[in-house]
Amino acid sequence: MDIMTSLEAMTAKLDRIGRRSIGLIMTKGALHEGHIALIKAARAENEYIIVSSFLHSHEFSSEEAYKLYPRQVEEDQEIASKAGVDFFFCPSYEGLYPNGSSTYVSIYTPLMNRLEGQIHPKYYQSFLTTANLLLSCIRPQRYYISEKDFQKKALLSQLIRDFHYVCEIRVLPTEREADGLIIGSRNTLLEPEERRLAPLLYHTLKKAELAYQRGNISSYKLKLLLETEIKRYYRIQLEYVDVLEIERLTSIETIIEEALIVMSIRLGSVRLSDYIYLKK
Known part of the structure; x- marks a missing residue:
């Protein structure tokens, strides 16, 4: 498994090997059984699997939640490698935006600010901005997501339609603990x-x-x-x-x-x- 820490290195690698069949799984790190299920599904359908791990404070309801979120990069790399991932993309903010960024993606729909969006308003803007960047640079054929992320999936579908990306969203069943709690x-x-x-x-x-x-x-x-x-x-x-x-x-x-x-x-x-x- 190759570990990439900058978008430049990631795209350069894909330019060399080609983009014939790529499955993308976006995460915030702290990989678990839910992510592994997505990886297994992607492994069965793609020549290459890319798992991204990127944390942005805007994707959390508070600064405290951002600071408390589990960070286990080395463990994540080991989990991804054992699961069959080809490229583990774990950039810092500078690795993803080396020149900074003042451009954000937002979809004109009430869904942006409802449900999870009403708890932390910048969440989906941040997610869609990162997703748009990865979709445009990596150009995956398939994007894997859990059923529990239905709101994210709806917004991502609109983004893909609006920007004419050739990418299919694969929705996998939600993984739960034995007592019913969603694995997270x-x-x-x-x-x-x-x-x-x-x-x-x-x-x-x-x-x-x-x-x-x-x-x-x-x-x-x-x-x-x-x-x-x-x-x-x-x-x-x-x-x-x-x-x-x-x-x-x-x-x-x-x-x-x-x-x-x-x-x-x-x-x-x-x-x-x-x-x-x-x-x-």
């Missing part, structure tokens, strides 16, 4: 009691799913159920809950056939988000 880098920051409470997020969503299957199609009633359940636990702070139309991710009042319920909570200093699809 932030889980390591949870205190023991917080970790015990964390799976309640998913289990509460499952209660809403059961209510829907029993005939409750009112978004208001389902959200009230979720809010009531979560507020039973004083250590859990509810950030948002919404019922969405699946394709456009817009709020709906009544579920006709299917919907997506999303919820975000805070446990101590850690934010956790989860979702569940409602289908007949």
Whole structure:
């Protein structure tokens, strides 16, 4: 596995070997089983796999969250190498933007500032700016992402359409712990009691799913159920809950056939988000 720390070196390498079949996985580092699942899927479909690891403070809800985020570059490189990655791209800010940058990518849609975007407004702008740079310079044929990142996937799809990139988005199932908690880098920051409470997020969503299957199609009633359940636990702070139309991710009042319920909570200093699809 080659380790690249600058965009110049990365693109120079690809110019030499060609860009016939490339799979790209963008991360913030702290690789885990969810990332490994993406790598395995990419390995089966591409000649070359590139995993990027780049942290930007704008992709966090606070400076504290940015500082607390796990950093394990050497361990990440070992994980990526064992999983079959060809290029591990881990630039500093200067490695990605050697001349600095005053240009940002933002999509003119309310989705930019809803859900996760309402918690930290610069998050998707930062993500899309980096994604646009990598898509234009690396030119991957396939981009791999987890189902849990549905909002990111929707915005990325629009970016790819608008800039006419020839890149297919591959969505993989979300990886979960045995107790239902989504596998994520932030889980390591949870205190023991917080970790015990964390799976309640998913289990509460499952209660809403059961209510829907029993005939409750009112978004208001389902959200009230979720809010009531979560507020039973004083250590859990509810950030948002919404019922969405699946394709456009817009709020709906009544579920006709299917919907997506999303919820975000805070446990101590850690934010956790989860979702569940409602289908007949």
